[in-house]
Amino acid sequence: MVEYTLQLDSIFGSLADPTRRDILRRVSKRQLTVTEVAHPYEISLAAISKHLRVLENAKLINKRKQGKEHYVSLAPSALKDANDYLKYYQKFMEANLDSLEEYLKKGD
Amino acid sequence: MAEQEEAVIITRVFEAPLEKVWQAWTEPEQLKRWWGPKDFTAPTIKIDFREGGKYLYAMHGPAGTPFDKDMWSTGTYKEIVPMKKIVTTDNFADADGNVVPASYYGMPGDVPTEYQVTITFEEVDGKTKMTLKHVGMLEGADDMTNGWNQSFDKLAASL
Numbered sequence: 001m002v003e004y005t006l007q008l009d010s011i012f013g014s015l016a017d018p019t020r021r022d023i024l025r026r027v028s029k030r031q032l033t034v035t036e037v038a039h040p041y042e043i044s045l046a047a048i049s050k051h052l053r054v055l056e057n058a059k060l061i062n063k064r065k066q067g068k069e070h071y072v073s074l075a076p077s078a079l080k081d082a083n084d085y086l087k088y089y090q091k092f093m094e095a096n097l098d099s100l101e102e103y104l105k106k107g108d
Numbered sequence: 109m110a111e112q113e114e115a116v117i118i119t120r121v122f123e124a125p126l127e128k129v130w131q132a133w134t135e136p137e138q139l140k141r142w143w144g145p146k147d148f149t150a151p152t153i154k155i156d157f158r159e160g161g162k163y164l165y166a167m168h169g170p171a172g173t174p175f176d177k178d179m180w181s182t183g184t185y186k187e188i189v190p191m192k193k194i195v196t197t198d199n200f201a202d203a204d205g206n207v208v209p210a211s212y213y214g215m216p217g218d219v220p221t222e223y224q225v226t227i228t229f230e231e232v233d234g235k236t237k238m239t240l241k242h243v244g245m246l247e248g249a250d251d252m253t254n255g256w257n258q259s260f261d262k263l264a265a266s267l
Contacts, residue, residue, distance in 0.1 A: 088210070089223075089242055090116045095145030097120050097240075100132060103142035104124040
């Protein structure tokens with residue numbers, strides 16, 4: 001439980017910052033080098049590195065070194081879960097609403 | 109509409125007056141009698157039905173299935189428009205109401221994502237049309253902008 005709470009905190013913390021949300025959105029489209037990530041923002045490369053570190057710690061992005069460049073990409077596991085869960089939820093809710101329908105019929 | 113792809117939308121028309129469907133969703137004694145899929149029971153239903161109030165439900169699956177245990181869910185009522193609309197957050201929980209990821213119950217989802225459920229009620233020719241919309245948000249903070257929710261939906265849908 002403690003572990004879940006910590007992870008939750010780090011994800012919420014990561015996404016609380018607009019620059020980090022923007023970075024996440026951009027790297028979700030394709031992987032970017034750290035320089036490319038930094039390009040649109042008027043902040044230092046050091047500040048960008050700090051943002052990336054926060055996202056990495058929350059397991060929202062992956063960083064990979066290839067030659068001289070560091071590539072940043074979205075960590076699929078962080079977000080794929082949401083899709084799988086929604087499919088499950090739909091099945092659950094349909095079954096749940098069958099129960100409600102049954103209940104409302106009985107009540108007549 | 110990429111942002112729609114991440115939402116589950118279910119519409120049902122119930123052959124019952126709107127008031128009755130509303131009560132079925134909002135009164136604990138009634139929810140206890142139907143909450144959960146077929147052959148599930150709802151041993152605990154606690155509701156503090158006001159904006160900012162919380163609910164805590166337990167459902168229990170049939171013996172001999174992996175769901176033969178109390179499975180808790182919790183949420184906070186964000187908006188209540190009597191006989192019209194209920195907006196709540198929705199999460200799996202432990203028995204104390206602490207939020208847990210879906211994987212806690214052996215379901216997909218290691219990241220503790222917060223979901224928002226909007227249920228609307230509408231009378232149509234003496235029947236009740238109910239629409240349930242379920243949207244995932246990676247963040248749970250109230251001050252998050254709606255724009256980000258949409259962005260996140262697009263993000264997840266693009267994977």
